[in-house]
Amino acid sequence: MDNRFVKGLLRDNPLLCLALGVCPALAVTTYAVNGLALGVITCCVLVCATLVSCLLGKVSSEKGQLALYMMVSAAFAAVADLIVKANFPELSAALGIFVPLTAVSSLVLSRAAFAVDNTPGEAVADVLGMGIGYLCAMTVVGVVRELLAHGSVFGAAILPGGIPSIALPAGGFLVLGVLMGVFKAIVGKKDEEEDAQA
Amino acid sequence: MKLHLTPAPHVHSPQTTRALMGNVLLALAPCAVAGVVIFGAPALVLMAVSVLSAVAGEACWQRLTGQKVRVNDLSAAVTGLILGMNLSPRAPWWLAVVGGLFAVVLVKGLFGGLGDNFLNPALAARAFLLVSWPRYLTTWAAPLAADAVSGATPLANPSGYTLGQLFLGNIPGSIGEVCKAAVLVGFVILLCTKTITWHIPVSLTLSTLVFCGLLGYNPIAAVLSGGVLFASVFMATDYVTCPMSTKGQLVYGVGAGLLIALIRKFGLYPEGVTFAILLMNVATPLIDRYTKRRVYGYEKEAKA
Numbered sequence: 001m002d003n004r005f006v007k008g009l010l011r012d013n014p015l016l017c018l019a020l021g022v023c024p025a026l027a028v029t030t031y032a033v034n035g036l037a038l039g040v041i042t043c044c045v046l047v048c049a050t051l052v053s054c055l056l057g058k059v060s061s062e063k064g065q066l067a068l069y070m071m072v073s074a075a076f077a078a079v080a081d082l083i084v085k086a087n088f089p090e091l092s093a094a095l096g097i098f099v100p101l102t103a104v105s106s107l108v109l110s111r112a113a114f115a116v117d118n119t120p121g122e123a124v125a126d127v128l129g130m131g132i133g134y135l136c137a138m139t140v141v142g143v144v145r146e147l148l149a150h151g152s153v154f155g156a157a158i159l160p161g162g163i164p165s166i167a168l169p170a171g172g173f174l175v176l177g178v179l180m181g182v183f184k185a186i187v188g189k190k191d192e193e194e195d196a197q198a
Numbered sequence: 199m200k201l202h203l204t205p206a207p208h209v210h211s212p213q214t215t216r217a218l219m220g221n222v223l224l225a226l227a228p229c230a231v232a233g234v235v236i237f238g239a240p241a242l243v244l245m246a247v248s249v250l251s252a253v254a255g256e257a258c259w260q261r262l263t264g265q266k267v268r269v270n271d272l273s274a275a276v277t278g279l280i281l282g283m284n285l286s287p288r289a290p291w292w293l294a295v296v297g298g299l300f301a302v303v304l305v306k307g308l309f310g311g312l313g314d315n316f317l318n319p320a321l322a323a324r325a326f327l328l329v330s331w332p333r334y335l336t337t338w339a340a341p342l343a344a345d346a347v348s349g350a351t352p353l354a355n356p357s358g359y360t361l362g363q364l365f366l367g368n369i370p371g372s373i374g375e376v377c378k379a380a381v382l383v384g385f386v387i388l389l390c391t392k393t394i395t396w397h398i399p400v401s402l403t404l405s406t407l408v409f410c411g412l413l414g415y416n417p418i419a420a421v422l423s424g425g426v427l428f429a430s431v432f433m434a435t436d437y438v439t440c441p442m443s444t445k446g447q448l449v450y451g452v453g454a455g456l457l458i459a460l461i462r463k464f465g466l467y468p469e470g471v472t473f474a475i476l477l478m479n480v481a482t483p484l485i486d487r488y489t490k491r492r493v494y495g496y497e498k499e500a501k502a
Contacts, residue, residue: 163296165330174304181308 008129016183021107024098026172035142043131049073050127054120069112077103101158219272221393225384232377237287243371251298252278255458259307280320297323320438321447330339338370353468373429394435397447405455425471439479446489454478473489
């Protein structure tokens, strides 16, 4: 069980290894706090939707499972959107359409297949790893991009200036690509060591 | 006796990367001299900083990634020099450093080094600098001989310059591109040393001439303003990022000319050469695929 959790965190990290949920990552990670916030929201929607649809999936027909999963995740995304709008209007303005769009995130959908075939415990361990892995990756991308583009980290100025184009989507691709390479180099090396030991 | 066994072909060419890049540097020399004559010492400093940062950046990158350090092949020096010549003489020195490092590490090194980069490093770095700090790349210094302190380039102010001024380079612009006469000398050097063939520069320039003319520009002035000639001779002909067959090279040149005319007419920036050639760089594998030459002895495959 904990093995599944670690897998989503590292070897199958959704953003840095599987390239899932890239679109919101490029759009909102211009500031670290936005990346962190959307990471938390996605993680919550993912875990809640998986748990509920996994329980409901046991009583629905096989054909209806995907539709069921979609509806449940859309419901949780709507709830998340309302909560963010009510409590953090500034954050809601910054994240915009990407909060309700978690309903159709490739990350949420990709876990559906696993969730319906497994026990709720395993499914939740899987999405917890995935969700927290996504959250961490979004925060790291956000920190690096904010530092490079605006010279600050979580709003605290560190460098005198920045490279404005890193805040553009093209700069997002550059940063994400380099971070993916670095992450894979580190995680891949660890995997090889583990394989050698085994 | 030790026999050296290799598969065919057995004909060796004495041509090395270093010799070819040396020819390019030689051909760039007239443009560099013209740039320094026209804009003075700041142009020299910018080009030197750019070359140094590209060469040092490539050496550090190759050392850090455990590769053999190959800066002696001069390719990084060519990249750095072309990048420096693409800057406005007013650009701050750190811009050349950032651009040089971006070119050799992000565009070239990360994709596997010389031969594996899918974009021309100098052009990609210029595009990056242009998008990041547009004001430094579009604030022009007037030539030393002129009275004005700074002015619009001929692209922004087409009627302000005579064709003679455009040809000799007595105009505001980037360091290397302004003196068309020097570019032509460089072109002749590259042709005589057989470093490049005429296909890309000529097709690109003629295509720009025709399409700019069709879109209502003065065709001669359109070719003589901005970086068309410089880019067509030195940047579009980068071996790594242009098609291999003659037919492919003509397609590539004409396509780039069309894009230049379209970007100048409808685009956000006054000059479209950078983005036009980068787009054709990306299209190069596709062009290569469709212009593959028939191998001698093989019939053309029947369409299934």
